[in-house]
Amino acid sequence: MQDPFRASETNTPCNRSGANTPFMVVTIDGPAASGKSTVAKMLAQQLGFRYLDTGAMYRAVALAGLRKGTDWDDADQVSRLLDGLDLRITGTKVFLGKEDVTETIRTPEVTRVTSIAADSPLVRQYLIGMQRAIAKETNLITEGRDQGTVVFPDADCKFFLVASPEERARRRCRDYERLGKPTAYEEVLKDILERDQRDRERPFGGLARAEDAIEINTDNLSPEEVVALIVPIIRAKSEGKRDSQTK
Numbered sequence: 393m394q395d396p397f398r399a400s401e402t403n404t405p406c407n408r409s410g411a412n413t414p415f416m417v418v419t420i421d422g423p424a425a426s427g428k429s430t431v432a433k434m435l436a437q438q439l440g441f442r443y444l445d446t447g448a449m450y451r452a453v454a455l456a457g458l459r460k461g462t463d464w465d466d467a468d469q470v471s472r473l474l475d476g477l478d479l480r481i482t483g484t485k486v487f488l489g490k491e492d493v494t495e496t497i498r499t500p501e502v503t504r505v506t507s508i509a510a511d512s513p514l515v516r517q518y519l520i521g522m523q524r525a526i527a528k529e530t531n532l533i534t535e536g537r538d539q540g541t542v543v544f545p546d547a548d549c550k551f552f553l554v555a556s557p558e559e560r561a562r563r564r565c566r567d568y569e570r571l572g573k574p575t576a577y578e579e580v581l582k583d584i585l586e587r588d589q590r591d592r593e594r595p596f597g598g599l600a601r602a603e604d605a606i607e608i609n610t611d612n613l614s615p616e617e618v619v620a621l622i623v624p625i626i627r628a629k630s631e632g633k634r635d636s637q638t639k
């Protein structure tokens with residue numbers, strides 16, 4: 393089998409000093425349907441770290457803006473939206489005020505608006521601030537597009553998951569089937585290729601691999617196998633960090 397690892401040639405993986413806190417920050421980035429959500433959740437559970445789905449944060453802001461009719465190009469409107477926002481994210485649940493919006497943020501309409509909202513520098517600045525504040529309080533497995541590059545350049549461990557567009561389309565088809573919404577493979581593949589293109593071309597927070605991230609090709613691996621590759625790397629780094637803090 394092909395070696396799933398592709399670490400940077402210029403950096404030893406996980407060689408950073410780590411964020412300047414006693415807590416571990418582990419970033420899991422990658423394109424849509426690369427398996428990062430499943431793997432990040434499993435890692436968090438296995439290691440007892442907090443799991444942060446940053447895509448869900450962007451989706452929740454988009455939903456709030458959709459309801460208010462926010463014009464994402466109007467800085468005043470976006471500022472007002474963010475000032476009045478009561479966004480909370482706990483484990484895998486997302487709340488706007490008291491309302492649990494975990495399911496609502498996954499509709500196609502919210503997905504479409506999210507890619508527009510996520511291009512707003514004000515929205516990005518706001519959510520990046522929230523993400524960094526969370527990392528100051530707990531060991532974190534954080535998942536997204538820009539976690540290892542922009543949000544946590546000094547993360548203790550960075551992973552970048554990739555898979556071929558065809559494999560990602562097959563996975564998405566299985567997800568849709570499970571949700572009772574079977575969709576044609578060709579349609580799903582086209583959607584994935586278009587999303588990749590948009591993600592790469594985004595003016596802010598576009599998809600990019602941090603130089604010191606470990607790239608893992610998940611094409612021929614189950615989520616359990618990916619987790620089994622990653623856990624020892626995080627454990628080793630965590631022990632190193634503990635040792636250096638007790639010296």
Ligand code: DC
Nearest residue numbers: 446447450506507510536537538597
């Ligand atoms: O991972 P997801 O499909 O839930 O992401 C939803 C949207 O949010 C997608 O358009 C990419 C964007 N996003 C982002 O810009 N930055 C992140 N850190 C996470 C997601």
